[in-house]
Amino acid sequence: MKFGSHLYGTATPQSDLDIKAVYLPDARDILLQRVKPSVNIVREKSRGEKNTAEDIDFEAYSPAKFLDLLAEGQTVALDMLFAPADMMLSTPDPVWSEIKALAPRLFSRKTTAFVSYCRQQARKYGVKGARLAAVRLALDGLTAIEDSYGANTKLGVAEAEIRDLAASHDLLDIVVLPHPDGNPATYFDVAGKKAIFSASIKGARTMVQNLFDEFGARTRAAEDNQGVDWKAMTHAVRIADQAIEFLDTRQITFPRPNAAHLLAIKRGEIPYASVAEEIENLLTEVEMAVARTTLPETVDRDQIDDFIVDLHQQIVSG
Template sequence: MDLIVDMRFGSHLYGTQTPSSDLDYKAVYLPAARDILLHRVRGTITEKVEKAPGEKNRPGDVDRDTYSLQHYLDMLAEGQTVALDMLFAPDAAMTRPPSPLWREIQANAPCLVTRRSAIVVRYCRRQANKYGIKGSRVATARQALAVLTTAEATYGPAARLGEAEAELRAFVGAQDHAALVEVPSSEDKPLRHLEVCGKQMPFTASIRNARETARRLVDDYGQRALQAERNDGVDWKALSHAVRVGHQALELLGTGKITFPLPNAADILAIKRGEQPYETVAATIEHLLTAVETAAATSTLPDEPDRDFIDTLIVRAHRAKVLEAP
């Protein structure tokens, strides 16, 4: 495989690794001429240790994602955090000297990095919501599933959700993350919905459909959130990621670059280990959310990436690959 760059990633890039950290690698490759001509280029090639469902990586386990040149540049243009971290990774993180093509990409960072990098705001908010204190969101989702399962057995799967309004009122009255809300409809007449952890289910839907929505919500929280609920409700690793990307976004929006290892790696590691009060970390995340939104609005970074540069670079690299083929 013709690798443009290959690097250590994750905690070993951030400077937050611990003895229990696994090994994570990211790379970018130039596809073979045959694959380019036949339009068979794989955007992402993933290699990882086979594990049982829900099983975490063990110390020393190796995960590797290798992106095609075009897919990587598309990710970068979208402001995805993985691509941004790779762009600013220092030579010390490289497993081999990067190619001149990678150096060209790095040198043109100013026309590739945009305000879209504020996509991390959504990441921070999602992490904070997903791994709240004492797993309260997880508990609410699971309780909603139990209530709707009972309602389905009582009224039948085809019955409208509104038929169980009495049970739903009792449920939302005892939950922090559930409510009955009125949502405008196409007929300008408000339609009542059951809202659970941000998910809305109209009273006109069948109880079966609502129950399936609740089931998917529980599943979406995943194994880490369920574990957080059992371990006093805080997934410190997830919250450390939220704080990390918030600080990275502020640096990027203010300076157009990200520094690795992270200047505040020690603080991030302390959060990861659960050495700071949850309330302090939660307040930090809320502050970062506001600060990043403000920074995105005032940043001098361009609104859009230089697509002409990206397209020209891909065409040139692919053409050279095809012409050098036997």
């Protein structure tokens, strides 16, 4: 099937062609346990070289891999699932209809991976005043704490001051999360960025300084629209819109109903600040959609195993 911008309705004369598929493994690979999760065919390019309109990128997933991606709520699988008939480059095997029949039983509120993506994009592109104010407050506070305790002192030594700082703004917080070593660890959360208490005060202050500088760069980008990754911002808006539609209706429409708007973003015709604000507002709508969705809490993944066992038995038996 055609994928990417051709599926979304945002293709331009410069767009390459992305093709996605689900392939049926042969009996030999099944018996030898050599079924590849995915197969990729792309033109070999030099370092930094981008695709041209003549390029065709092909990727095919095994049924097991595709169903796993679907159960995780990965956008690539959801986009493929809801691709309309006119995107198909050949008549699908009957197995595709069986996969589509199984798919709705693999949807759940815990498998909408794109929600996490939306949150990441809002943090990446957002330039709202509240977030900038929180970062500035944290930077000023950590600078003062560093002056008092010394650069190499552990952040946790100044826990009392950090807790006072965290209490001063909604986007500052103290959180306890699992550490890679398996033990709980305490972090100072600054607008989504986290500094572990075992790090030095200087390390935490540097992290927040970098975040503050990053906000400054975004603000300058908002002012002059320079150095903006418009394709990435288009992707962020599209994914958020799709997330809301899917959470509310369990469907995704292609091409996207707002394809003209997405194209305008892609071409840089809308000011950066407006798109950044749109992304942040869309995140709020996504969170509301998550709260109201009727999707079940979990998925019975045994359904995937049962489907793959039956499919492989059919292929092996001929």
